[in-house]
Amino acid sequence: MVKVAIAGGSGQVAKEVIDALIAANKHDITVLSRNFPPTGVVPRVHWRKVNYNDKWDLVGALRGIHTLLSFIQLLSDPEQQAQKNLIDAAIDAEVRRFAPSEYGSAGTIHMPWWSGKQIIREYLRKVNEDKRVSKYTLFQPGLFLDYLASPYKTAKHVEPLDTVFDFQNCRTTLVDGHENAIMTMTSVADLAAVVARAVEHEGQRPEIGGVRGNRVTFSQIVQIGEKIRGRPFIIEKVKIEDLEGGVLNTSWTLRKRHKAVPEEQSATLVKVVSIGILLSSLKGAWDVTDDLNQLFSDYVFDKIEDFLTRVWSGKS
Known part of the structure; x- marks a missing residue:
């Protein structure tokens, strides 16, 4: 069983991935949220209210988590401070694997609404400059x-x-x-299925997680x-x-x-x-690349x- 935390779990793509993880019936899932759990909470999914501006609150929420998937909305945070805090907290909490809020194109040129993706990519490279402290995968389905x-x-x-x-x-x-x-x-269904497979994959995951349908x-x-x-x-x-x-x-x-x-x-x-x-x-x-197609060739x-x-x- 893998302990998985989902940041931004109320988003549409996040919900698709959560459903795929639940269907696998192999994971302990915790959704991190700025708010209290909504009505109609999905069974077998835990909710934890967090403050994305408080690194140590995030560290406490991430203790014991193996994989952290971020679906944080980029447009609402131009400097991507919430995701930066999340990355820092994941490192301190010794989260083994991380995926930033991507789920789209490989490049971001001419797409200002996705400039936050480039900010986070550069931040991840920066924190790993001297030593590999965050193993991450960029899920990119086009x-x-x-x-x-x-x-x-x-x-x-x-x-x-x-x-x-x-x-x-x-x-x-x-x-x-x-x-x-x-x-x-x-398709959204294919992305969710591949992300779920990647979560339970025990071997090394590629940094660029191209999902080429x-x-x-x-x-x-x-x-x-x-x-x-x-x-x-x-x-x-x-x-x-x-x-x-x-x-x-x-x-x-x-x-x-x-x-x-x-x-x-x-x-x-x-x-x-x-x-x-x-x-x-x-x-x-x-x-986009086909890295995850090759990893899950079946x-x-x-x-x-x-x-x-x-x-x-x-x-x-």
């Missing part, structure tokens, strides 16, 4: 395949979000001349969409120079906002997200065409 099902919900906890691939209205935005930029797409080009995603939806996609192409200047010349944009984004910021951020995803893809930010990932066929079959 973009959730479930988002291509929007507006339909395909996971228990993760809500639908819009992307530059709009399967409902059969349209997409591509960067002119870069239609073959790479996008890694992994599907590695496809933007143009391949469009081709799959046209096949499944049974009609051509409307393709709007944008120029790099416009994107770099903060201009998105398209007839449509994203609508849904993540619940962590304040409503007054959503209109600005959805534009920033569209531009960021398009530009970052040109730098290879979404071409695991069968959901293929993009199979997944989307199940979602969109019979829908107009």
Whole structure:
């Protein structure tokens, strides 16, 4: 049995991972929370209220913990002080394994909403400069395949979000001349299953935990969409120079906002997200590694065409 602590356990992705850990029936799970346990607490999961600004409170909460998974919301803490305190406390409490709040792309270039990831990556390198004091893994699945099902919900906890691939209205935005930029797409269920496997894995885990469900080009995603939806996609192409200047010349944009984004910021951020995803893809930010695929070579990932066929079959 592995004693696992979950920081930020009320988040959508965290809940998916917690469910996978519970299903494994091999772990003692503790959720760290700023608040008292919510109603409807999941059986076999312990809750502990902590103060992320108090390192020693965190040390006490982490004593005896083997693996710490962080799902702390990045946007609410620009300097990432909560995660830094969590890392320091985990080291003092002799937590053996740590995973920071990642669960997305490999790179963060052109994606200011994920700048906190880079801050924490650099902090982890810094604390390990002289001696390896924190064994950590960056779980990186690319973009959730479930988002291509929007507006339909395909996971228990993760809500639908819009992307530059709009399967409902059969349209997409591509960067002119870069239609073959790479996008890694992994289902939420596959990420959760692989994280659960990694938690119970007794051997060495890679520092970069790439989880590659599907590695496809933007143009391949469009081709799959046209096949499944049974009609051509409307393709709007944008120029790099416009994107770099903060201009998105398209007839449509994203609508849904993540619940962590304040409503007054959503209109600005959805534009920033569209531009960021398009530009970052040109730098290879979404071409994640397959380190954990290799470690768990028997695991069968959901293929993009199979997944989307199940979602969109019979829908107009």
